[in-house]
Amino acid sequence: MKSLSEIYLLLEELVSFDAKLQALKSYFEQTAAEDLLWSISLLLNKSNARIITITKLKDWALAHAKIPEWLYNQCHPLVKDQSETLALLLPNTDSSIGKTLSAWMLDIEHHKKLNLSKQETFVVNAWKILNSNERILFNKLITGNLRFSLSQQLILHALHLVFNKPIHCLAHRLITDFDAFDKSFRDWLNQPSRKDIDSKPYPFVPIKKLSSDVFNIGEARHWLGIYGYDGISVQWIKRNEQVFIWNDKMELISLLFPELTKPELCAVDKVVLQGTIILMKDDQMMDQNFLTSRVKRKNISKKLLLDFPAKMIINEVLEYNGEDISERSWNTQRNYLEQLYPHLDNHVFLQSNTILSDHWESFTSARKEARNVNASHLVLKNKVKTKDKTNWLWALDPLTVYATLIYVESSIDRRNISSLTFGVWDNKKLIPICKVENTLSKNFETELQIWLKKNTIEKFGPVKSVQPFFVFEISFESITENKRKKSGISLKSAKLGKYLKEMKAENAHTISILKEIQQKHIK
Template identity: 25%
Template sequence: MQQFAELLDRLVLTPSRNGKLKLLVDFFGAVPDPERGHALAAITGDLDIKSVKPAMLRALMASRMDSVLFGYSYDYVGDLAETIALVWPSSHDGAQRAAAPPPTLADVVETLDRAARKDGPALIEAWLDRLDSSGRYALLKLVTGGLRVGVSSRLAKQALADFGGKAIAEIEELWHGLEPPYEPLFAWLEGRAEKPVSAAAAPFRPVMLSQALEVPDHERIDPESYAAEWKWDGIRVQATAERGTRRLYSRTGDDISAAFPDLIDFMTYDGVLDGELLVAASKDARSATPEVEEHDGPPQDDIVVGTFSDLQQRLNRKTVSAAMLKRYPVFLRAYDLLQEGTSDLRGVTFAERRQRLDAFVAGLEPSRFDISPFVPFQRFADLERLRAAPPHPVIEGLMLKRWDSPYVPGRPKGPWFKWKQDPYLVDAVLMYAQRGHGKRSSFYSDYTFGVWTGPMDDPELVPVGKAYFGFTDTELKQLDKYVRDNTVERFGPVRSVRAEPDHGLVIEVAFEGLARSSRHKSGVAMRFPRVSRLRWDKPAFEADRLETLQAMLPGGPTG
């Protein structure tokens, strides 16, 4: 547990990707089985500890510390695990740890895996007494599943590839056939055993990614060499069905099947589709949802495409209600066919794969599967015009793919390009700030901003978005100081910042799209907002008004 705790501490304090990779590779080399395998499972989110919940930890803390004092501490720190780790008041801390050594990570995982829920608090309490502050933090993060150390599942797989001198594609294709603590995997990576044979049906195939189109690349784009498609604003997925097993994967290889049973039910084929997951809606819903418009091409005329904010209602859910399935049904807009039956098509050209995709999708349920249509063009200037004014609000740009390109994992230079629309920019006023997590837990780094609405002589701010990146470390310190110096109200870890026409901080916000939203007071929802610039020079009353954003909506202010 102590080695795991040290790894978490160092990962939190290491901002660079390469630095995190080195820490993981060194950890895999220094720590034996099964400790390293359990640590890997914790980092990739593949541990599911059911016997401990946050409410249990709060109740446990109430038996050791005044609840009001703990509440003040929690408000200040902003993280449950970190707060308990810092204030855990074991009166016999040193003697207890000397008498009984700290538990290993394997001890914790394997004991909790066997434990009933009623036994969880007692086990955690005993372990907390045997650990120091760093160990307590690691234990609590482990059991609550919220590590927040800036390591994605894919980064962990890249570290495994680096550790064993393998291609990450090999790790990704094996991953879903392996189980913690991954001892056969580590044996292969260390050269002590043959490569594991994945017995899993419907495994993930590493995806092919595109490069951003730069000006020097414009001259190479012509219709004889490249196909053009719309870039749809959903989420990239891989829909795999094999030997009776059906799985839906994210672009990073995470299994998201449970969240989308309405698509899984219609995956009656044997093959692998690569495409974009989008929300569909019936025409009956269109009148109630004016931002939803008909899309070009299949599926048939009774299907329309929802906005990304509609899709967000379905994301990151372990279970989906019947009402949610009915209101926000999903469908797959296919880009590519990677496997047909037992035939692996990744080595053939895109032109051939696309021809086979047309025939493949023709046999599927049209309300759940269609094909991303090609965008005809004669010269590059045609693409510039189309990119500037796409025919549908759920389009965020163009995709350009070489006709002769095989499907190559990773991001090769040249075969595929993405050409996204330029971001929107508005000036907004900082309204609220919240403490961050990890290395930002001491800073107010999550910012809610608003624009003006109401009469010109008596305007009020209405929140329109939230951003937590786009600024430098130096700017973060400036923003944190501004928040502390201009706080007017406190709500736990959130502060309300002075924001008036004659006093307020203007932030230039960049975002990639805008949709109507009945869930927000402003009536709008931003896509990927981020801080573009801090406008220290601009008075708050010169920030944009809500009408500016409404004019950017598809169909204009009134739809």
């Protein structure tokens, strides 16, 4: 309990991935084998140790600490966390006994079914041997309020560093429900598993953003272009009648897409496909927001599966009939893919459009057409497999709109401007469409701050609303519908463009222009 409470508080203080990884690594190193499985299960928010409500816990704590309710009500708003307030109010203990986490978890499980007075005795006795940090964790644990906000990836990496097991082997162990009660960590880690071999993905080929001119990467005839979509880049694996789906962060995401994990989708066994998962509705591709909301869900309802089924656009075949063809030339791969297509369920698997040409011009015109097929970028792959296997992401030319500055937000220390909000006209009123990061030059920013002194309309904390005067070009990748926004739309990766000195605020763009752009790109 002690080390878990320490890591809980420490992780709250840390920000960077590396710092958290180091902290978790040393935590796993120091944790006894018997507690490891419990720790992992708690870190992943998988254990339910709730035995009572926080209200009941409060009654017990106040009675034990002899604190009247009104005094608690004075304290709680300052702490803003009930479990912590109670932990602080309880009398301090000097010693904390070294009871292991697994012993605690067994005790808690045991008391789940007992009557209230026995539970109270257990909880009050626990408080007597826990220090105030441990009490925070304990209170959260037994009221079901303990949440770690860690990515699976972080935990996987930390376990990988400590126990030296391949990440993909650890990953499917993490997502399958493991029962910490009747399994030891060693068994869990070393369980002989067919899945370790069956689920193994190929390394994901890195993809880099093309920043220079396309001609610099070589001759067009050595390359092929594939439309890229806003979806999840995955490897789809079927081996021994079992399907595994990995995303490019090496997370096993099979459970999120039940419609894609049926073995009968592919009649051939031992196949690995690479591609992108997207959601469709009546042959129309949904934007990424739908996918994000699917991923966040714990249970995927039947309705969701029917309304927005997931499909996969295949780009490559990496394994066919158990044969590794990931290193083979593009032509060979293409042949395998052609052989494979008749055996695939064509309701779920879609073919990607490839662009092949000896001239870059054809690529350029394909790129211009990309938005009409709902693609968000073009991926360039080297046809001849060389040592350098990098793929290039060729972004589309951004869309632009002339928008008026309406809000300016200062940084926390109030010295700099951190972000700017822009709006477009809608019936003589400006409605916000996007908030962009401040990328103004230092001089311009200073000028703007001087201008702000006279032209601020209202202040809302760090945010100032300003007179409509500055018109900027705002570039963005795409428009999606967003009913939560006043404007009804949101702009994807909006960036600050150039300042349009000549343009007066009243001549800037209106919402109808954005709506037109949106209509144009939805088929």
